[in-house]
Amino acid sequence: MTDFSWLELACLEFNQDSKCRQLGRATIEVGFRAGDHGLLVKFHGDSIASVQRIENRDAWAAIPLVITMSPRQWSFYLRRRRTKKESSLMVFNLRNRVLKFRNPLDHLHFQRVHLTIQALVDLAANLPISLDRSIN
Amino acid sequence: MYSEYAEVLVDEASQRRWTCSSDVAWQTIVPLPVDIEIALGQVHSELAKYAETDVEILNIWLASLADDSVVAKQFLDSARYDAMQRAEAWYLRTPSKLDRQSLPSHESVDHYLYENDRDLNDTLTKLAFIRNIFLLVNCEYLLRHAYNKADNTIFSYVIQDLARLVSFVIIYLKERLNEQPQYIDRIQSIVNIGLIKLRQDLHQSTFKESITIVFAGGRANARKLGLPIFNELIEEYCQRLFSFCFWLGIKQTSPSSVSELLIK
Numbered sequence: 001m002t003d004f005s006w007l008e009l010a011c012l013e014f015n016q017d018s019k020c021r022q023l024g025r026a027t028i029e030v031g032f033r034a035g036d037h038g039l040l041v042k043f044h045g046d047s048i049a050s051v052q053r054i055e056n057r058d059a060w061a062a063i064p065l066v067i068t069m070s071p072r073q074w075s076f077y078l079r080r081r082r083t084k085k086e087s088s089l090m091v092f093n094l095r096n097r098v099l100k101f102r103n104p105l106d107h108l109h110f111q112r113v114h115l116t117i118q119a120l121v122d123l124a125a126n127l128p129i130s131l132d133r134s135i136n
Numbered sequence: 137m138y139s140e141y142a143e144v145l146v147d148e149a150s151q152r153r154w155t156c157s158s159d160v161a162w163q164t165i166v167p168l169p170v171d172i173e174i175a176l177g178q179v180h181s182e183l184a185k186y187a188e189t190d191v192e193i194l195n196i197w198l199a200s201l202a203d204d205s206v207v208a209k210q211f212l213d214s215a216r217y218d219a220m221q222r223a224e225a226w227y228l229r230t231p232s233k234l235d236r237q238s239l240p241s242h243e244s245v246d247h248y249l250y251e252n253d254r255d256l257n258d259t260l261t262k263l264a265f266i267r268n269i270f271l272l273v274n275c276e277y278l279l280r281h282a283y284n285k286a287d288n289t290i291f292s293y294v295i296q297d298l299a300r301l302v303s304f305v306i307i308y309l310k311e312r313l314n315e316q317p318q319y320i321d322r323i324q325s326i327v328n329i330g331l332i333k334l335r336q337d338l339h340q341s342t343f344k345e346s347i348t349i350v351f352a353g354g355r356a357n358a359r360k361l362g363l364p365i366f367n368e369l370i371e372e373y374c375q376r377l378f379s380f381c382f383w384l385g386i387k388q389t390s391p392s393s394v395s396e397l398l399i400k
Contacts, residue, residue, distance in 0.1 A: 024151030027144075090295070091280040094372070104379045105306065111272065111299030112148060115292055 002071040004039045004053075006078075007032055010124035011041060011048045017123065021046040026113035031066035034074060043116065064106040069098050081125040088118050138311045142207040145300050149214040154293045156225035164285035165229075173231065175349035176283070180229040182343050186271055187223035189249060190301070191216055193263050200256055211304060218297035225290045243341075244333040257312055261323050264305040265377055266330035272298050273373040274347070277365065281351050310384060324386050327377065338370075 080086035101107040279291040348362030
């Protein structure tokens with residue numbers, strides 16, 4: 001089980017990081033899910049406006065973009081991303097189908113701002129913590 | 137809805153603007169085996185032609201807009217700039233010794249895009265469904281198989297730009313459908329004919345052959361390794377195309393199109 005505390009840390013870093021702002025503003029809601037629980041991250045403008053825990057299975061259906069992986073898959077992806085052995089989420093999705101969209105326009109919305117979402121995930125991958133301990 | 141969406145996209149476009157002169161790490165490009173170099177050159181040349189077509193169609197669209205459509209014009213102007221950037225980037229990736237004019241390209245789809253271009257709605261339907269959604273999926277697969285950081289950067293930026301343009305066209309068409317619900321039959325017909333044109337191009341042009349070499353990492357494994365990836369790309373394109381059709385309210389699409397597009 002993962003409690004996504006690593007993602008909460010990454011969100012704090014994201015708001016401090018000028019390189020992330022240089023990628024351009026983004027207003028999008030992204031769910032990070034493992035099983036029925038996870039985090040809803042709301043990007044607004046050039047920062048992350050809020051981070052909210054989701055524990056209810058039904059709540060996921062209303063989120064425009066949900067990235068769903070098992071704890072083991074999250075750990076695998078982030079570890080490989082840290083060592084630059086794994087591609088972006090967009091490419092990872094072509095084989096692993098980890099992205100779920102409410103409708104095709106939401107898919108386009110993800111593509112419009114994919115570099116910003118990837119920047120957050122890469123911050124998480126590069127946190128100076130043991131991802132295995134934090135995720136499993 | 138269309139003009140509100142345009143405002144969001146104008147802001148996004150200005151925030152995410154890139155230039156191929158300063159944002160691409162050209163020095164990361166290293167020579168590859170000659171078969172891959174030639175194939176990559178042909179793919180980039182073809183993609184540059186797509187971008188030029190985008191510029192021409194955006195010019196037609198801009199000229200057709202009323203003077204009070206300020207925000208829409210702003211967005212289309214920025215989309216035209218984006219298309220010019222990707223054309224330039226991809227031409228820079230095309231070796232000069234490759235004769236661009238002599239390469240057989242996607243002519244059936246190109247002719248179809250310009251056929252009856254007095255009807256802007258038709259042209260935009262073709263641009264979004266037959267050309268740019270296909271191009272978006274191609275860019276994702278080419279990103280997966282990028283050989284250097286420069287190509288990785290170009291495809292990453294182009295995906296953002298193209299997704300904005302496709303979003304705008306889809307929202308525009310959705311609004312047209314609210315005004316003229318009967319236009320849905322026309323979209324369905326355009327998609328079905330467009331898929332036939334695309335199939336003709338995929339069977340005749342060198343693009344399919346070149347991209348399979350790129351995917352396979354060389355000519356030797358193109359059929360064994362590259363072709364299945366290309367067929368996967370086609371299935372992905374059809375799946376996304378049909379999901380847009382369904383979202384717009386088109387319930388019936390040509391079921392044989394997917395298998396006919398696949399290259400045996």
